Amino acid sequence: MGIDMGKGGRIGCAYYVAMDEVLYVEEDVAMGGIEAVDTLLLGVQPTTVLVPNRAPIELVELLERDAQRLDDESSSGERGAYVLRHLASAEFDYDTAKDGLASINLTSTPDPVEVVPSEEDAADCIGSSKHRNLMCLAEVVNLDSHLSIGCAGAVLNDINRRRTVEDSASDADAFPSFQITAIQMNTPADTMLVSADVLMSLQILRSEAHPNPQSQYSNNSESKAKESLSVYGLLQALACTSQGKAKLRQMLFRPSTNIDMIDERQRTIAVFLRPENREVVMAIRKLMRRVKNTKAVLRYVKRGVDRIRGQLSIRTGDWRALLRFSMVSSQLREALLALSGTSVLTIFPRIHDSIDPPVFLAIGEMILKTIDFQLSKESGHTEIMQGASERLDELKRVFARACEMLPDLTDGIQKENPAWAGQHIQHCTILPQLGFLVAVTIDQESGEGLYSGHTANDNWQISFANDGLVYYKNAALLELDSHFGDLPSQIADEEINVVMELSTAVLTHEDSIMRASDILGELDSLLALAWAAEKYGWIAPQMTCSNIIDIVDGRHPLQELLVPSFIPNNCIIAGGPGNDDLGEENASTEGNPAIFILTGPNNSGKSVYMKQVALIVYLAHIGSYVPATRATIGVTDRILTRIATRETVVDDESAFLVDLKQAAFTMNFASRRSLILADEFGKGTTTETGSALFASYLAHFLDLGEDRPKVLVGTHFHDIFDNNILQAGDGVAFGHMDVRLNPEAEDVEDQITFLHHLLLGRGLSSLGTLCAAINDIESDVVERARALIDLQELNEDLEEACSKVSEEDIQGLGPAELVARRFLETMIPTPGPGVNAAGSIRGMLEEVISLPQMEDTGL
Known part of the structure; x- marks a missing residue:
C-alpha cells in the first residue's frame, strides 16, 4: 500500500491485493488529512506501507504508530500491524508511474484502426502503442489524481521487485506470481464518507491481532487478524464463504448513498425472507458452506507443479475445492430458479449469466477424470486417475512388473553369492534417478556393507548409506536399469505433465470461475444480511431524499445482545431543507429539531442511544435491514463523531486537544445531509471554558440555517440552559433518560433505577454523587461532594465556605x-x-x- 500527502491535506493512495491480483487506485481525497489516512489503514489493513521520504512529519508519525519495529520483541509480544518502508520520492513520480501503469496490458482487443505515427516523436504520437495504452488506462483511472497515480507507481515498483526475487528462486516454467490482472479505481461518488473515528467509535470495524505472535502473519500478503465485538463481526459470522465475508467488509467500508442500489439490496433481502422461500434459502445456505476460497485455489493452480520429495506439490484439497465449486455453482444456479419474487431483481439474472452449467460441469468432469481422490486420500499425495494418460498407465504397469520382480531378484542375488553373505543382503528396491539397488547391512566400523561382492566378475558400486543399510549397484542391476530406465522419474514427469494439462485446461475458464466466485460472494453477503434480519428481528427502513431521521423503537444491534432486555427508543431529527440534486423531498421535515440535546444522569444510556441512531443510519446505507419497529432514513452523506478520544504515547497531544481536532473536523466537513454525534464535548478543560465551547459549537450549526446538519449531542453542562444561553425551539430539542429515585432505600444501589427510556425535556441533574456511591467511592468523599454541590446551588462562595472553621475544630x-x-x-x-x-x-x-x-x- 502506497500513501502520500500533498498540500492542503490532499491524500493519495494505491494498494495491491495479491489474492485478487488487482491494483486498486483511490481517487485523490481533497483536504482528507490524517483522518483519511487513518480510515484507509483501517479499511485496507495492509501488510506493507510505502511512503515517500518527503512525506510530511504528521503522516510519518501516524504511520509509525502501528508499524513494526526492529525492537518488536517486547514484553507484550505484540507486533506492529504492517511493515513501514520509506522510499525515494522519485518512486512516487507521477509521469513515471503513469507510463508504468500504461505498460500493463489491460485489454487484449486489437486496435481496429492502425495509425502510422510520424517519424518525429513517434513513441508519443497519436496512434502509437504508448498513446493507445494511455487511452486504455484513462478508461479505468482518473489521471487527474496525481498523488494516487504516484502511489500506484511506487506499489508497481515494489511488486516488480518481489516478482524478481521470487522468480529467481523458483522454477522458470512455473506460473509467475504477483501478477496484475486488473486496475480498479475507487471513487467517493455515491459513497457515504466515514472516518476511522466513526468506524471505531460505533464499533463497525474492530480488528484485533492474532493472540499468537507467530501466527499474526501467515505469509507476506495476508494479515491474520480476528474481529472482536463489532457490526462486521456480527455479520461475518452469518456469512458462509470467505468471498461473502470480504464483500460484507467492502459494503461496511463503503456505505452507499445511491437509493436505487440500497433499494435493490433491500428487495433482495425481502425475497430471501419470504415464508415460501424459507426452505429454498436454507438449501442455498447449505450449498454455500461447501464453497471454498476459489481465488486462493486458483493461485496454487497458476503456480504450476513440481517434484517435492517425490510427490506432486499441488494439494489434492485444491482440486477437490475446484471440483466442489464447479458442482455447487451449477446447483446454486438451479436452486435460485426455485425462489419466488426474483423477477424484479438484477442480481439473479447476473448469477444466471455468470454461471454457465456446461462450462462448470466440464471443469468438474475434467478433474474427476484426472485426479483419483480416494487413492490420493489413502496415499497422502495427489494420484492420477487410471485412464487419464495412456503413457502414464503403461509406465505404471511396467513399474508394477518391475516391483514384482524385486523378491525374485533378491533371492537370485543371495544364491549367486556365498551363503554367509546371504544373511547380510536384505532386499532390492527401485529409487528415482538411482534405479535398481540392493541393500546390505552396514558395517558400523567401516561405514560400508558387511558384504560388497567379493568376486572378480561382479563389481559392486556403493551408492549411499541410510538407516543402517548400504545400497549397492552391480552388473545385473545396471542391466535392469538400461532395460527399464528410470521408471519413478518417468512416472513423476508424466504425472506433472498430466496435472499441467489439467491446470491449463481449467485456467482457460479462469474468468468464468472468478466471475462466478465474485457473484456468489455478493449473494452470500446478502444472505448474511437476510439471516441477520430474521435472527435479530430487523426491519426494512424506508430510504428517502428528505433530510430526516425518523426511528420508532430503535435498538443498538450490539448492546441488545449483551443485556437481558433492551429498552427501545424513538428518534426524530431533521437537517436543513437546502437544495441539492438528490431528487424531490418525500417526507416532511418541518417542525422537527435539527439538534437533539441529551442531558440527565450518568450511566443512563445516553451514549448508547446516540450510537444506536448512527448505527441504524449506517446499516440502512449498506442496504441492510435495521433494528427498529419502523425507520425512515434520509440520505446521509457522512457520519461525523466526537465520541471516543483515541490517545497514544506516540502523539504528544492532550486528550482535550484530540477532542478539539475531532470537533473541528465535524465543523469543517459537515453538510446539511451529515449526521453529527458529540458526546460530552468540552469536558477536558475548566467548566466555564468547556461549557462556552460547547454552546458555541452548537450555535455554529444553528447559524447555518437551511444548511444545518442533523446533530445528536450529550452533555452535563446544565448552566448553559439554566442561563438561557440555549433553549428549546427553533431547531433545538431536549431529551433525557428516565430514572426512578428512592432516597429512603438502605442499599445505595437501590436508591436509583435506570429505566433507559427516552423522555422529552431536560434532565435537571446528572446524579453524579449517587453514581459515585454506587461505584464504591468512599462515603466521606461523596458526602463532601454533596455538601459542595448544595453550596453551589445556593450561590455560596466556595472558597469562603471552605475556609470557615467548624464547631468541632473550634472546640x-x-x-x-x-x-x-x-x-x-x-x-x-x-x-x-x-x-x-x-x-x-x-x-x-x-x-x-x-x-x-x-x-x-x-x-
Whole structure:
C-alpha cells in the first residue's frame, strides 16, 4: 500500500491485493488529512506501507504508530500491524508511474484502426502503442489524481521487485506470481464518507491481532487478524464463504448513498425472507458452506507443479475445492430458479449469466477424470486417475512388473553369492534417478556393507548409506536399469505433465470461475444480511431524499445482545431543507429539531442511544435491514463523531486537544445531509471554558440555517440552559433518560433505577454523587461532594465556605490556645555553671502541658 500527502491535506493512495491480483487506485481525497489516512489503514489493513521520504512529519508519525519495529520483541509480544518502508520520492513520480501503469496490458482487443505515427516523436504520437495504452488506462483511472497515480507507481515498483526475487528462486516454467490482472479505481461518488473515528467509535470495524505472535502473519500478503465485538463481526459470522465475508467488509467500508442500489439490496433481502422461500434459502445456505476460497485455489493452480520429495506439490484439497465449486455453482444456479419474487431483481439474472452449467460441469468432469481422490486420500499425495494418460498407465504397469520382480531378484542375488553373505543382503528396491539397488547391512566400523561382492566378475558400486543399510549397484542391476530406465522419474514427469494439462485446461475458464466466485460472494453477503434480519428481528427502513431521521423503537444491534432486555427508543431529527440534486423531498421535515440535546444522569444510556441512531443510519446505507419497529432514513452523506478520544504515547497531544481536532473536523466537513454525534464535548478543560465551547459549537450549526446538519449531542453542562444561553425551539430539542429515585432505600444501589427510556425535556441533574456511591467511592468523599454541590446551588462562595472553621475544630482549638498562652508566660532560665539547662527546660514544658485546664479558656 502506497500513501502520500500533498498540500492542503490532499491524500493519495494505491494498494495491491495479491489474492485478487488487482491494483486498486483511490481517487485523490481533497483536504482528507490524517483522518483519511487513518480510515484507509483501517479499511485496507495492509501488510506493507510505502511512503515517500518527503512525506510530511504528521503522516510519518501516524504511520509509525502501528508499524513494526526492529525492537518488536517486547514484553507484550505484540507486533506492529504492517511493515513501514520509506522510499525515494522519485518512486512516487507521477509521469513515471503513469507510463508504468500504461505498460500493463489491460485489454487484449486489437486496435481496429492502425495509425502510422510520424517519424518525429513517434513513441508519443497519436496512434502509437504508448498513446493507445494511455487511452486504455484513462478508461479505468482518473489521471487527474496525481498523488494516487504516484502511489500506484511506487506499489508497481515494489511488486516488480518481489516478482524478481521470487522468480529467481523458483522454477522458470512455473506460473509467475504477483501478477496484475486488473486496475480498479475507487471513487467517493455515491459513497457515504466515514472516518476511522466513526468506524471505531460505533464499533463497525474492530480488528484485533492474532493472540499468537507467530501466527499474526501467515505469509507476506495476508494479515491474520480476528474481529472482536463489532457490526462486521456480527455479520461475518452469518456469512458462509470467505468471498461473502470480504464483500460484507467492502459494503461496511463503503456505505452507499445511491437509493436505487440500497433499494435493490433491500428487495433482495425481502425475497430471501419470504415464508415460501424459507426452505429454498436454507438449501442455498447449505450449498454455500461447501464453497471454498476459489481465488486462493486458483493461485496454487497458476503456480504450476513440481517434484517435492517425490510427490506432486499441488494439494489434492485444491482440486477437490475446484471440483466442489464447479458442482455447487451449477446447483446454486438451479436452486435460485426455485425462489419466488426474483423477477424484479438484477442480481439473479447476473448469477444466471455468470454461471454457465456446461462450462462448470466440464471443469468438474475434467478433474474427476484426472485426479483419483480416494487413492490420493489413502496415499497422502495427489494420484492420477487410471485412464487419464495412456503413457502414464503403461509406465505404471511396467513399474508394477518391475516391483514384482524385486523378491525374485533378491533371492537370485543371495544364491549367486556365498551363503554367509546371504544373511547380510536384505532386499532390492527401485529409487528415482538411482534405479535398481540392493541393500546390505552396514558395517558400523567401516561405514560400508558387511558384504560388497567379493568376486572378480561382479563389481559392486556403493551408492549411499541410510538407516543402517548400504545400497549397492552391480552388473545385473545396471542391466535392469538400461532395460527399464528410470521408471519413478518417468512416472513423476508424466504425472506433472498430466496435472499441467489439467491446470491449463481449467485456467482457460479462469474468468468464468472468478466471475462466478465474485457473484456468489455478493449473494452470500446478502444472505448474511437476510439471516441477520430474521435472527435479530430487523426491519426494512424506508430510504428517502428528505433530510430526516425518523426511528420508532430503535435498538443498538450490539448492546441488545449483551443485556437481558433492551429498552427501545424513538428518534426524530431533521437537517436543513437546502437544495441539492438528490431528487424531490418525500417526507416532511418541518417542525422537527435539527439538534437533539441529551442531558440527565450518568450511566443512563445516553451514549448508547446516540450510537444506536448512527448505527441504524449506517446499516440502512449498506442496504441492510435495521433494528427498529419502523425507520425512515434520509440520505446521509457522512457520519461525523466526537465520541471516543483515541490517545497514544506516540502523539504528544492532550486528550482535550484530540477532542478539539475531532470537533473541528465535524465543523469543517459537515453538510446539511451529515449526521453529527458529540458526546460530552468540552469536558477536558475548566467548566466555564468547556461549557462556552460547547454552546458555541452548537450555535455554529444553528447559524447555518437551511444548511444545518442533523446533530445528536450529550452533555452535563446544565448552566448553559439554566442561563438561557440555549433553549428549546427553533431547531433545538431536549431529551433525557428516565430514572426512578428512592432516597429512603438502605442499599445505595437501590436508591436509583435506570429505566433507559427516552423522555422529552431536560434532565435537571446528572446524579453524579449517587453514581459515585454506587461505584464504591468512599462515603466521606461523596458526602463532601454533596455538601459542595448544595453550596453551589445556593450561590455560596466556595472558597469562603471552605475556609470557615467548624464547631468541632473550634472546640479543639481552645485547649491548644491555653497551652500556648502558658508557654508564653513561662520564664526560661538562663544557662549557667552547674545548671542542667536541657533538663530544666524539659521539666518546664512537661509542667505546661500537664497542668489542669482552666474552664475559661479566654476564647
